[in-house]
Amino acid sequence: xxxxxxxxxxxIASAAGTIVDRLDLDLAAGETIGIVGESGSGKSLTAxxxxxxxxxxxxxxxxxxxxxxxxxxxxERQLRRLRGAEIALMLQDPFTMLSPLMRVGRQITETIRDExxxxxxxxxxxxxxxxxxxxxGIHDPAVADRYPYQxxxxxxxRVGLAAALASDPRVLIADEPSxxxxxxxxxxxxxxxxxxxxxxxxxxxxVTHDLRVAFSFCERIxxxxxxxxxxxxxAQALEDQPLHPYTHGLxxxxxxxxxxxxxxxxxxxxxxxxxxxLGECAFAPRCAWVESVCRAERPALREIAPQRLTACRxxxxxxxxxxxxxxxxxARVAAANGMEPVVRIRDLAKSFGATYALDGVSLDxxxxxxxxxVGESGSGKTTLARCLVGLERPxxxxxxxxxxxxxxxxxxxxxxxxxxxxxxxxxxxDPYSTLNPARTVGFTLSEAVRRSAAxxxxxxxxxTELLELVGLSRSFxxxxxxxxxxxxxxxxxxxRSLALRPKILICDEPVSALDVSVQAQILNLLGELNERLxxxxxxxxxxxxxxxxxxxxxxxxxxxxVVESGPTEQxxxxxxHAYTRSLIASVPxxxxxxxxxxxx
Amino acid sequence: xxxxxxxxxxxxxxxxxLRGHAVRRGLSPLVVAALLIVVAVIVCAIAGPxxxxxxxxxxxxxxxxxxxxxxxxxxxxDLGRDVLSRTIVGARTAVVGPLLVALGAMLxxxxxxxxxxxxxxxxxxxxxxYADLVYALPALLVAIVVVGVVGGGYFVAxxxxxxxxxxxxxxxxxxxxxxxxSQPYVEAARVSGIPSRRIIFAHLWPNVLPIAVANxxxxxxxxxxxxxxxxxxxxxxxxxxxxxxxxLSDSRTLLFDNEWTxxxxxxxxxxxxxxxxxxxxxxxxxxxxxxRVR
Numbered sequence: 001x002x003x004x005x006x007x008x009x010x011x012i013a014s015a016a017g018t019i020v021d022r023l024d025l026d027l028a029a030g031e032t033i034g035i036v037g038e039s040g041s042g043k044s045l046t047a048x049x050x051x052x053x054x055x056x057x058x059x060x061x062x063x064x065x066x067x068x069x070x071x072x073x074x075x076e077r078q079l080r081r082l083r084g085a086e087i088a089l090m091l092q093d094p095f096t097m098l099s100p101l102m103r104v105g106r107q108i109t110e111t112i113r114d115e116x117x118x119x120x121x122x123x124x125x126x127x128x129x130x131x132x133x134x135x136x137g138i139h140d141p142a143v144a145d146r147y148p149y150q151x152x153x154x155x156x157x158r159v160g161l162a163a164a165l166a167s168d169p170r171v172l173i174a175d176e177p178s179x180x181x182x183x184x185x186x187x188x189x190x191x192x193x194x195x196x197x198x199x200x201x202x203x204x205x206x207v208t209h210d211l212r213v214a215f216s217f218c219e220r221i222x223x224x225x226x227x228x229x230x231x232x233x234x235a236q237a238l239e240d241q242p243l244h245p246y247t248h249g250l251x252x253x254x255x256x257x258x259x260x261x262x263x264x265x266x267x268x269x270x271x272x273x274x275x276x277x278l279g280e281c282a283f284a285p286r287c288a289w290v291e292s293v294c295r296a297e298r299p300a301l302r303e304i305a306p307q308r309l310t311a312c313r314x315x316x317x318x319x320x321x322x323x324x325x326x327x328x329x330x331a332r333v334a335a336a337n338g339m340e341p342v343v344r345i346r347d348l349a350k351s352f353g354a355t356y357a358l359d360g361v362s363l364d365x366x367x368x369x370x371x372x373x374v375g376e377s378g379s380g381k382t383t384l385a386r387c388l389v390g391l392e393r394p395x396x397x398x399x400x401x402x403x404x405x406x407x408x409x410x411x412x413x414x415x416x417x418x419x420x421x422x423x424x425x426x427x428x429x430d431p432y433s434t435l436n437p438a439r440t441v442g443f444t445l446s447e448a449v450r451r452s453a454a455x456x457x458x459x460x461x462x463x464t465e466l467l468e469l470v471g472l473s474r475s476f477x478x479x480x481x482x483x484x485x486x487x488x489x490x491x492x493x494x495x496r497s498l499a500l501r502p503k504i505l506i507c508d509e510p511v512s513a514l515d516v517s518v519q520a521q522i523l524n525l526l527g528e529l530n531e532r533l534x535x536x537x538x539x540x541x542x543x544x545x546x547x548x549x550x551x552x553x554x555x556x557x558x559x560x561x562v563v564e565s566g567p568t569e570q571x572x573x574x575x576x577h578a579y580t581r582s583l584i585a586s587v588p589x590x591x592x593x594x595x596x597x598x599x600x
Numbered sequence: 601x602x603x604x605x606x607x608x609x610x611x612x613x614x615x616x617x618l619r620g621h622a623v624r625r626g627l628s629p630l631v632v633a634a635l636l637i638v639v640a641v642i643v644c645a646i647a648g649p650x651x652x653x654x655x656x657x658x659x660x661x662x663x664x665x666x667x668x669x670x671x672x673x674x675x676x677x678d679l680g681r682d683v684l685s686r687t688i689v690g691a692r693t694a695v696v697g698p699l700l701v702a703l704g705a706m707l708x709x710x711x712x713x714x715x716x717x718x719x720x721x722x723x724x725x726x727x728x729x730y731a732d733l734v735y736a737l738p739a740l741l742v743a744i745v746v747v748g749v750v751g752g753g754y755f756v757a758x759x760x761x762x763x764x765x766x767x768x769x770x771x772x773x774x775x776x777x778x779x780x781x782s783q784p785y786v787e788a789a790r791v792s793g794i795p796s797r798r799i800i801f802a803h804l805w806p807n808v809l810p811i812a813v814a815n816x817x818x819x820x821x822x823x824x825x826x827x828x829x830x831x832x833x834x835x836x837x838x839x840x841x842x843x844x845x846x847x848l849s850d851s852r853t854l855l856f857d858n859e860w861t862x863x864x865x866x867x868x869x870x871x872x873x874x875x876x877x878x879x880x881x882x883x884x885x886x887x888x889x890x891x892r893v894r
Contacts, residue, residue, distance in 0.1 A: 438806035
């Protein structure tokens, strides 16, 4: 295969310093490669640098050769001709990537020209839009006349794909094309890209943070970390035997779907800025095998087997230790049998106008139990959480906490409301908005203990205790949220929710916004808290692998109804309901059939 | 995990971001100039009589009107009073009134806006309609009529402007509160059982404050001009007081003998109003940077 795209020594920097350091990358015609990295790795900017779409103030040097042309030396005018026509970019967020005021059909045909280079006539554009939509699996031509807000996330992502493919590019760069989507939709979109690619012989660069997606979709994978390329290999080889401690760490902190493991191996700390680790191995500050040689200079990638490069200097010595073995652990069993449930929900219903978010949900949470609630977006799982803590008022059914009817929080006496809050607390999803940006961590936590701790001294002692409980030093009390990483913020949010010493903690997607290596830290923390404090959980997530690690019983929510409940292991091992089966089938797998086209 | 590892790793990128902001939003020459002017005006307002080279009200009818000289840098007016001294001392009414208006309007606007935005419902409707009603009144015209008919001079005008300008603050703070109210950090505070009053003032308000402060500077700049206009029409300070608006009005007939009688208060007025605007923008950026998250 001849190289179609050849990146050599790509260096991306802004005024604040280096973002990507000396990156090499090859893409052959028809090949699929993956650029995998956590937040701050520089993966998206690398993709944008290739087609000259870096934001102002960010510059790239080095060499990007595409089909015998040097792109970094190409004028903006010529690049514009190249974009879309030769190399197309598909962006992550289906909700903002389409112009909200333009009909879908026009967004797709906007760049298409006829043989004479003229815009298409109105009727030709209609025909073209319909056929392009059909190619991405939308067979209703009326969709072309709709506005983006009238479409679901998955539909928008399809339209985005159709628009990216409009000028028949030779390379498609897909930047997290499925991240914002539900698992079932994710599989459809990936399948769609794959089938289009097979039909056209197009090359694809998939940029993702999700190793499972990369393994299932890509032939070769580049592992990027803090602006440095750490390892590259074929997907199969990488999955079988990682040859860099970072890749190894990623694979061991990624919870498997197939079994429960005793403890996930979390990588300590969080991802540094590229600039902060220049002149040493980028992973050295977090590496368990680090030696002085790793810190002396930035190690270069070297070939240790065909198609297999690693930047680890000590790989010869440590390779045998880099084994990904996650020994299965015994299933968590509901231990609290016979104990009165803390939370009892019966026939809970909540409607917004004519639409039902929840429709007859019943479940119990016993003290110390860990109950999972899985469902896709719109299934009503967050509404259920909000009803439990009084942020929404249910329109039907009963919620009881410790035997008290708390269906309507506003109708409770102050004491009852206090007791309910002492029993059940909540951790929200987004670590960025969950803390008050104008206040210090110490203020936020001391506010939460105001009711229980009188006096300044006692409050400050409680704050220190809470911080230690979630593995943070007391110095964090003086910091504002902006100075914290995502994982640290989520720890603070957990500390806040523990201030009233609740019996049950509702975790609404607590790790879905975090990097994989940090996600494992938080999951382990929740496990520890369960053992130390006897804390029970209602764990709400869309991620089946996560749910298998942390819960004993599971409820599958679909369109506001529980379609299946039972022990977690049993449901994931032998799902009874069709919807549960389709959820499980949607988790990325690295076998050839996962992305095979569905039989018509 | 060890806390120190987390600290070291995360401090890096954040510090970088902050440094980037500092470079971009540092003190530009314009801001420096505006700050100097504002400080100078405040100094004059506080210590004007001590700084002024002459007694601003000392008449020298023998000299009468005269152009700039080494004794009177900006000349004298028709009563032989020193124009420079009067301009310096005039800073006091130029600053005190607008300051009261800005603070008063901010206080009322923040209170009403926070309550209406957070509580919603009937209270919100009442406050919003009231704000709309007052908003619809032409502020200056109402002030002219009321002060003209009722009398009472400067401080009645100030009180009127407080009431008439507060709907701007109310609306702004209300809409900023609506945005903050549904943020998870506010919901988390509610779930923790923190009383509403405390959520509003201790948790939510600091996040609304930057925009309220920025608007206070705008109100200040508007009121400088409005109060000067009232003085110009003879509805503000008493006759003979050293006041920029009054000076402008008195100098109408003196333009051809000493143009500085009009230019000095005019320039002071425009420069102060413009500088306060620039400083307001700068303060807003600084304040809203504090809690920048992403």
